[in-house]
Amino acid sequence: MPTPVPWAPASSDVVEIERALNRISYLNSRVRQHDRLMAMAGLRLDRAAVALLRQMADSDPMRPGELAARLEVEASHITRQVQQLQKAGYVSRAPDPDDRRAQRIGLTPAGRDAIDRIRATSSRGMQMALAEWTPAELQRLATLFHGMVDDFLAHATEDEEGEGRAGAAGGGGVTWSE
Secondary structure, eight states: OOOOOOOOOOOHHHHHHHHHHHHHHHHHHOHHHHHHHHHHHTOOOOHHHHHHHHHHHTSOOBOHHHHHHHHTSOHHHHHHHHHHHHHTTSEEEEEETTEEEEEEEEEOHHHHHHHHHHHHHHHHHHHHHTTTSOHHHHHHHHHHHHHHHHHHHHHHHHHHHTOOSOOOOOTTOOOOOO
């Protein structure tokens, strides 16, 4: 278990970043927003299926347990979701070449098409929302977001490994210290 960090008030900038991230998370997780995205993409998938397809699209075929670990959900949730996606033709199962008793799941061409449509539709919506931003502002935001995510991931990994709080000073410059 990681050593607790002594509580210290966050800077006003960090507080505002946390508020903005919570607002984005809320807006992105609304059922109405998901339903609109699915209608625009011409698909009928629930949010869990979309999360699974997004994760699979960025990876080689993998075992269901690995996918569950990446999504931080119980393996039983993945099993049910994979069964539904397989019936719909979005994913396929194949024997694991390293262990014939195990299976790997991967996207089918229909699954790849679905995730491409979801991403294109989502990107168009984001493009419309950010239409007034200059190319330089968009590039800066993308750089900062990627750096922040990298730093969050580094911090989360260190917490899980119990290695303390000194995070990598990635692209966003955020560091975690005691």
